[in-house]
Amino acid sequence: MSFTELANARLETIGFRSTAPRRAVLRAIESASAPFTVEELLESLPGVGRATVFRTVKLLHELDLLCRVPLEDGSIRYQLSEGEHHHHLVCRRCGQFTEFTDLELDARIQEQARAHGFTLEGHAVELYGVCRSCAAGGL
Amino acid sequence: MSFTELANARLETIGFRSTAPRRAVLRAIESASAPFTVEELLESLPGVGRATVFRTVKLLHELDLLCRVPLEDGSIRYQLSEGEHHHHLVCRRCGQFTEFTDLELDARIQEQARAHGFTLEGHAVELYGVCRSCAAGGL
């Protein structure tokens, strides 16, 4: 089942309507080859209104279907979420994100929260650097 | 030595001038009781121009004298940096940040980068939840 179908089904289940613009946004997200800004998504969807794209992105992010990654310069990019909780390696060169999960890392984070009497409800980890292929040949 | 003095000295060393508006911004940052947005900082400095506040914040952030913390809602808050590399516990209730360092956590991150052939150049870790005092009595 594709992301578009899956997300669409999920939306319908919760009571949202399956509309043509919504599906267009889902397809655009699915076919994105790299993490995108809302602006870029907007450009790839000339037929869909600004507000609709923003509203859909917000919706998908709230439903955890889309992950939002803050870059070092303060800008925000989105990427289709691969599912569960994960972290990102963000390449400064090509801009690609690589997802990873690390239970030990999460445990360490949980431990820090505990040590500070902090009730942990969420966390974000982003690594910035240069990915293997960029380091190798650059592109 | 206070933050204001320290930051001022640091700026002068690098060749920036010590000006009244700049010092006013430094003092406002030093006396902030909680992480602030640029807008809040602006409001606390009615005599200083918008542009100057933005320029100063950017400058201090680049010099690592100020840390920039992205909140879950996408907004950005700043806090005087306690110095070296660290991470944050962000309380969703009161908005206070607690800094912590964790070498083991950093090592784990380095290890993940290595495992992915990624040249690590920086990373950010934010924990979100409820701090001890908010969980206890609220405030």
Added chain:
DNA sequence: ATTTATGCAAAATCTTTGCATCAAC
């Protein structure tokens, strides 16, 4: 038929920039 979603354009944010003036060195 209802009710939700859309599209537009306007408004609200948030941040940067150009430029004349001013202050620091």
Added chain:
DNA sequence: GTTGATGCAAAGATTTTGCATAAAT
């Protein structure tokens, strides 16, 4: 006296909102 910093207001960039219309259920 040079050069860098400031303040203003204007321009950009980014996101949200109001509202009439259109589409989904």
